[in-house]
Each structure stands twice: as C-alpha cells, then as structure tokens.
Amino acid sequence: MSNMELACQNVVEEPTEANLVRLLDLWSADWKHQGRTRVVGPGxxxxxxxxxxxxxxxxCGVSIATSKRTACTAVNRFLKSRFPNGTWTSIAVLFNPRMGLHRDIQNMPGHLNHALALGDYTGGRVWxxxxxxxxxALLAGKGGDRELRGRWLDMHDKPVSFNARRYHMVEPHQGSMWALAAYVPQAYARSTEQHREALREAGFPLPV
Structure with a gap:
C-alpha cells in the first residue's frame, strides 16, 4: 500500500485533523495551482x-482532481463527520490562504458554505x-467606504456554516493552515446525471 493509499484509509477509518492534514500534504504535491493568486476572491x-x-x-463539469476518487472520498468523509447534515457539490481546498473581504456571488442562493481550517497555525479566524x-469591517467602494457589521469565528477544526453570498474574510495567520470550504455553485443547476453520478461515487452529499 502506498503512502497516499494509507493516508486515505486512515482518514476514512479515523477522520481526525492530523490524518486529513497528512493526506492533503501528500496529495497537494500533484496539484497544478501552486502559488496562483486571485482564483477565489481577493487574495x-x-x-x-x-x-x-x-x-x-x-x-462546467467535474474537476480532474475528483478522479482521485479514494482521496476525494476521504476528504468528503472528513467533512461529513464535521457537517453531518450538510450538502455540497464542490470543495475548495487552500493551503495558507490570504483572503480579504469578499463575497461568493457565484454560489447558489439558499445553500450554505461549510468551512473549517486545519493545521499548525495561529490566527486565521473567519469574519x-x-x-x-x-x-x-470597511468595504471600499467608488462612493467611499461602507461599514459592515459582522463577527469573528474560530474555525480551527470547528465547523462554520454561513451564507457566502454575504461578505466574509480570513484573518492573517502564522504557520501552516489548510482551509476547506464545501459549497454549491450556481453552475450546478446545469449538471447532468453523469456529473451527479461521478460526484456521488466520490462521496459528495448532493443537495436534493
């Protein structure tokens, strides 16, 4: 059994923070987006x-990374253990994110974001x-700054569900931080049964 296969098995059998961090550390060596900026909001x-x-x-479609079904199933297993009643079709996984104030207007209305962070770090709360x-928080606009009200939440292996179509940001952190956000994009309305079957096989708890 390879290190990757063992890491996946460990997460499925025991979905702990340490086990998922180990899996993500191994898997992410193969990811193509290394150090890219401005893919998810400002940051x-x-x-x-x-x-x-x-x-x-x-x-629209199912991402190439999803074809690593064993690893994808393990990540979903972990998230289901933290969000047992949640539904999602997509997961954004980021290492050491620096996320300013933004909102995800491409998310499907009526579906929450389910987010948490893992690793050896300090800071990194979500507003x-x-x-x-x-x-x-101050929202900069053409007509001047606008003050928004909100709250800070610790999401270090603490599940946080919220409406990501409203503004949010991540506090600067020190250390090694993995952030995961499970969500439903508006594009899911164009999904086919073939797409949905591939997602189910990878462990996604799809919305009805």
Missing amino acids: AFEKYCTLGFFGHGGV IEDDKGDST
Whole structure:
C-alpha cells in the first residue's frame, strides 16, 4: 500500500485533523495551482484545488482532481463527520490562504458554505457579515467606504456554516493552515446525471 493509499484509509477509518492534514500534504504535491493568486476572491494562497463540480463561464463539469476518487472520498468523509447534515457539490481546498473581504456571488442562493481550517497555525479566524454582529469591517467602494457589521469565528477544526453570498474574510495567520470550504455553485443547476453520478461515487452529499 502506498503512502497516499494509507493516508486515505486512515482518514476514512479515523477522520481526525492530523490524518486529513497528512493526506492533503501528500496529495497537494500533484496539484497544478501552486502559488496562483486571485482564483477565489481577493487574495492569494500557496496551493489550491477544487474538488467536485466547477463552473467557469459557460463551461462546467467535474474537476480532474475528483478522479482521485479514494482521496476525494476521504476528504468528503472528513467533512461529513464535521457537517453531518450538510450538502455540497464542490470543495475548495487552500493551503495558507490570504483572503480579504469578499463575497461568493457565484454560489447558489439558499445553500450554505461549510468551512473549517486545519493545521499548525495561529490566527486565521473567519469574519462573517452579520447585521447583529459585534465587529465591523470597511468595504471600499467608488462612493467611499461602507461599514459592515459582522463577527469573528474560530474555525480551527470547528465547523462554520454561513451564507457566502454575504461578505466574509480570513484573518492573517502564522504557520501552516489548510482551509476547506464545501459549497454549491450556481453552475450546478446545469449538471447532468453523469456529473451527479461521478460526484456521488466520490462521496459528495448532493443537495436534493
């Protein structure tokens, strides 16, 4: 059994933070998006991968990384253990993200983002827009800055579900941080049964 196969098996049998970090450290060596910027909102990261369904412009489908079915199933197994009632079609996986204030308007309305972060790091909380929040953030606009209300949440192996079509950002961190966000893009409305079958086989808990 290879190191990768063993890492996948360990996550499925025991979905702990340490086991998933080990799997992501191994798997990410093969990812093509290394150090690319501005793929997800304003910001940057050292490594990035989309698992599951994607939509870019008029093109949609199942990502190449999803063909690593054993690894994809293991990531879904971990997320299902943290979000047992959640549904999603896609997972953004980022290593050392630096994410400024943004919103994901390509997410399908009515479906929450399910996010958490893993690794050996400090900082890295998520700020989520909330009209009743006790914290503020400034949104720069052509007509001047606008103050938004929100709240800071610790997501270090602590599940956070929120509406990502509202503004959010990630606090700067120190150390090695893996961030995962499971979501449903609007493009999923154009999915075919073939797409959905591939997603089910990779362990995605699809919305009805």
